[in-house]
Amino acid sequence: MIAFTAQVSLAQVKSIKGVITDSDGMPLPGASVAVQGGQRGSTTDFDGLYSIEASKGQTLVFSYVGLESQSIVVGDAATINVKMGQAQSNALNEVVVTSLGIKKTRKSLTYAAQELKGEELTRVKDANLINTIAGKIAGVAVTKSSGGTGGSTKVVIRGNSSLLNSQPLYVIDGIPMLNAGSGQPNETFGSLSGGNRDGGDVVSLINPDDYEGMTVLKGAAASVLYGSQGANGVILLSSKKAKTGKSNISASSVTTFETAAYLPKFQSDYIADAGADETWGAAGKTKDHVKDFFNTGTTQITSLGYSAGSENSSTSLSYANTSGSGIMPGNSIKKNNFGIRQTAKFFDNKLSIAANANYTSQNIINKPVNGLYFNPLTGVYLMPRGNDFDYYKNNYEVFDPNRNLMAQNWMTNRDIMQNPYWAINRNKSEDKNNYFNGALAVSYKANNWLSIASRYSYNRVESNFDKKIYATTQGTLSHINGRYINESALSTQRYADLIATINTNISTDFNFTANIGTSITNTLSNQKTILDSGIGTGLQYANWFTLHNFNSNSGNYQTVDSQKEVQSVFAATTFGYKDMLFLDVAARNDWSSTLVNTDKSGYFYPSVGLTALISEMATLPDWINFGKVRATYAQVGNDIYPFITSPTYYYRPGFEDPKPSVGPKPGETLKPELKSEIEFGTEWRMFNNRLGFEVSYYSSETKNQYIQVKALEGNVNGYSFYGINAGSIENKGFELVLNAGIFRGDKFSWDSAINFSQNKNKVKEIPEELGGRVNLTDPGVNSYQYAVIEGRPFGVIEGKNILKDDQGRILLDADGKIQKTGFQEIGNANPDFMLGFSNSFKIGSFFANVLIDGRFGGEVMSLTESQNDFFGVSKATGDARNAGGVKVNAVMPDGTAVTTMDAKSYYFTQGVAGREGATGEYMYDATNVSVREISIGYNFSPKNLPFIQSASISLIARNLFFIYKDAPFDPNIALSTGQGLQGVDIYGLPSTRSIGLNLNVTF
């Protein structure tokens, strides 16, 4: 407060005014002006205007985060206009966007935050923006779904910490985005409700060209201001902003071609016995029809942008169109993105308003499913060899004179393997998504140290899934007259906040900034209306797909996944001392509607962090440009699942029985989850900022996890489950980010970056009632189970092994048969460490970028291989038959050694293979290193091109090849982006390799 009160009167003081602009001439609001050696200071308003009192001969210091500071001696002039240029990139002046859109100098951060520039997101463009961050951020694991183009993506930052959800929060310009998907599969066999399908997510719907950059906040401290939503980390996206006095039109066009890579291998030496589903018959050459089944996919992304800015207002418009066809025949996608952003300033620039609206509509035909039901791939892979695949392709339906309709034509009536072309054409599905995001932000600058901002946003996601299943579809999947499924889901989020920002120099040595605010978030997720004519009851008239043709209403219902409101107050403060020591103190209190009828209506959580700039505090050798150490401790609370504490009677589909499915355990109250994290880090730059690294260590524990335990069967409350607080998961790890300017010259430069992260995960506690375990995916009848087990890392894969002795010999029973164990741990889906290595080269106007991405450790299971072996179609079974049997190291109970087993007996009759086989034999090391992205291009010189500001052309490739891989499929693809079905492949769409061309022009 001294700064405001201790006014010292000086002679010849005059008022100096001026405008501070950036190198483009755009006014800089919030730039600071100080009198060197004095106590007076001022900041610019929204027009970049400042005024300060100084006397002739004094030096004014102009500074702005991220720009080169300037010192100007006051002369006679009363106006001093300053144009501030981009500072040489160095750690002292970099600015990062943090929580709630607050910009901070990078040096003052007390936690790890890693940025990606917009160019990184669009250089090798993917229809889903988030797929492009793989390998570029330390500690972030990106796993694509097997749903093909338009599918969702699982992002896990610093390890799985929750049983329910490990996905981060996405934030656009400070406002949390609703990232609701309409559901993820979790059945190994495949869902009977239309197959194991990816319900998509919202982040896959946004237009990568709308954003100029991304910041990933990894830890709890970084995300404390977003509360529970940010407990799994936060990904911040900043939208592109128009520049004052400039207008331009940009256009880009990306065309890529995808081919199926890493298909399973098949035998071509044996055929099936007549009428048999499995290929265990006589020798006979067959054609490999699998390769030809897949198409070359194409994806065309065309994006147009227009922006114009004047002194008081700016407008940006964007449009993008994505259209593509997948490698799976019959699969196609169409997506349109529209965006508009408008800003304006009023009242002497004290009041500014920004509004933006984005709309996306997406339509996907035959989004690929995994699992055994409704999946064309099972029919393709498993077709009994010796049949003519092309015949069944061209005649997938034939006229049935008895029914007077076209009926499926296939050699078998197995639910897990229909005619693939019937599945494609007569079990056709359509996924539609519409996403709207509208936001309004108002900010008012009350004076030079206080501004108040308020924001409101509305997100709306509508998704619709429509599947028409024609009569004569296999009887497990459909009624005799066909089946119609139509699911609509609506999710909305309303968010509003009010934040006061205070930024003041208490004295020349002490700086204080604070953000104090309140927010309200109201979320409705997946309000669904589900129509399903069902399998048993079905349609009255064959192939008439509409609600009034349903024989019964029993499969139709409305439901809502979640509905809640969270109201919060929060404050985040930073105290800076001499620009070398920074103390962060933040706190938040949430009141959540999910906590009604519990002992607590709200919950409080704090964070504290400290950063010291060693390079400013001590004298270091000249070659060290920057050195910093930091430490934080933070807690994040998380509310419980909605509706649990207000159970209602509920008619569930298929149950006439209206009783609540979940409720609190009698006599117990529920409380919020709590995540605590401690983090240390250090960052150094040296050799003229050519080499820099940052190392972070963190340790977090999430306690009081909400878990549903099986209630006593037939308890008087009617609950199937009790909701309880229990369970604790720990994550420890470290991250290294290394940047090096290996060579910098006028004609040639080479920059490299390495992102390394290691995470050790441990499930510390799972309650006794659950036997110390929670099954995230139940096995059903298959030998795959995915569980969280006390004392083990998160995500244990369990399966069955062949019974062996200590020497590794197979122990046969008295009949000479292989014996299987019960469920045992056979692997873990989590990587031990991840490494991303990116290189960018410039040779004159040419540029090249190469990203190598590696995941090390962990295991995956291939039920696809197992099933292919069981059916005798795999190359392994063909080779074994050619070799006279499977080589085994086995022993009879009487000690007789057995070295060879008949292939059919081993794989099929004794069932080592198959979905309920000894899946321990089908585990693979998930370690893989791939050439994730490559781009090679040329920047045209604008001088040679009229009207054009910039233009470039590049050849791009994604997932070009694996440098190392053990598994028979791409382990970076998961069957689900939810918590279950990890580390397993069950007829997932093969991974694709894409190569294409990228054109960019700005007028």
Added chain:
Amino acid sequence: MKLNKITKTAICLSLLATVGCTDNFEDINTNNNGITPELFQQDFNHIKGGFAPIFNNIQTITSQLEWQYQLQQGLNSDIWSGYMATPTPFGGSNNTTYNLNDNWNGFVWSIAYSNVMYNAYNIEQLAKGKYDQFYALALILKVEGMHRVTDTFGPIIYSKYGTTDATIEYDSQQNIYNQMFSELDVAVTELTKRVDSGDDGTASFGKTDLSGYAGKFEQWIKFANTLRLRLAMRIVKVDPALAKTQAEKAVAQKFGVMKTNADLFQIQSPVNTNPIATISGSWLDIRMGADMESILGGYNDPRIATYFDTSAQFPGEYKGIRTGIEITAKGDHQDFSGIGAVVRSKNIVLMTAAEAYFLRAEGALRGWNMNGDAKALYEAGITTSFDQRGASGAAAYITDNVKTAKAYVDPNFPVNNAAAVNNVTIAWDAAATNEVKLQKIITQKWIAGFPEGQEAWSDYRRTGYPKLFPVLKNTSGGKISTLLGVRRINFVQSEISLNKGGVDSGIAKLGGPDTGGTRLWWDTAAANF
């Protein structure tokens, strides 16, 4: 100072705002697709709503939950009764080979408790003393649903259901039977009183009733009486005096027991087909049992045509599978006879009128007053069953004193072949021993009761009839005798983990190890006569 003030004001303001608008949190946190308790009371839905889940889960018949039926009954009593067999290996060692699968058998318990017991108890809480007709109906359904469970496990939670104690004690089977008899007393008294006063039940229960009775109390009384007769006969070896008293009481009641096929107890589902149709027709997971082929085939019984389809592999032939054999591949037997037209129906029969005649025949054989002699009742049972199945030739069938069961031949695997074991003829022979007469009665009762395996398995355990082919592969590890077969199912895992004390009390009352080889209270090793 200034800052502090501003901070404070901001926090207070937002606190005020917050406290002011958290009033609607209860609404927000309530699923608006759920039905609230208040709404539910309209039209007495809170009482009536409990009946449908009972009807649909005595045997789970819900479409798309066929797998639950498969585990509740399809892969235990349906198989151990000799009615059906599975061609599917299911791992090679399971219920079929007497290695009882806890993951399967848990459904016997969970389906009964979360549907039958839970709703019967709720109806009792809401209706007793106020709407006693619903209470009475719920009691009959509870006895129908739960006697199957005690006949499977022995001691179970019965009188103590509804307590919120950490440990819920099991009752002895004797106590459960006594309670069931007195519950039937209460129900029959109440409904009879109503019928006498002119309330036939159709108005209050007609629309709720998913049985074929359309709400008619008189029919429900006949069902309750027949159920009493069934339970009475069950305990004949352990408590013959009580058995006689209860059996005669049932027959002598004003409305008596079932007499015509219009009286039989069946679920008439508006939407659900018998789950066996899917399990057999779509999944090919259940087929004709070898014993059915042996007995029906040996008798040249015309009912075979509705019970089974001919084999896809051997056209025109009925081909059954033996249970408890070495199965290496499903394909080996999957094209044997599937289950026939009897299950391709939305009417799921849980008790036949024929059964009432066979029970009375056995009672008469034992010298009880059953309003008829054993021969007449036995023959009426057969005629009623023929009538129910739409089969003709009952008159000739009844007098056939030549045909007996035939040998079983597995055309694919001769190792499974067996000579016939149930060697009785059809025609009543007044000169035969009581033992032979009983074998004939139970054999015909067994044929008539198809496909309801639960009751057939209970009769088999009580009487040893009809004689069934033994398993060839016993992987019970010595727990279950090949000769005697499965006598019960061991207590379920969910109870062991959540109500250990209760299970311990049950084991104490069981009087033997908690295995499938221990006999129940009514299942004594004593002779039939």
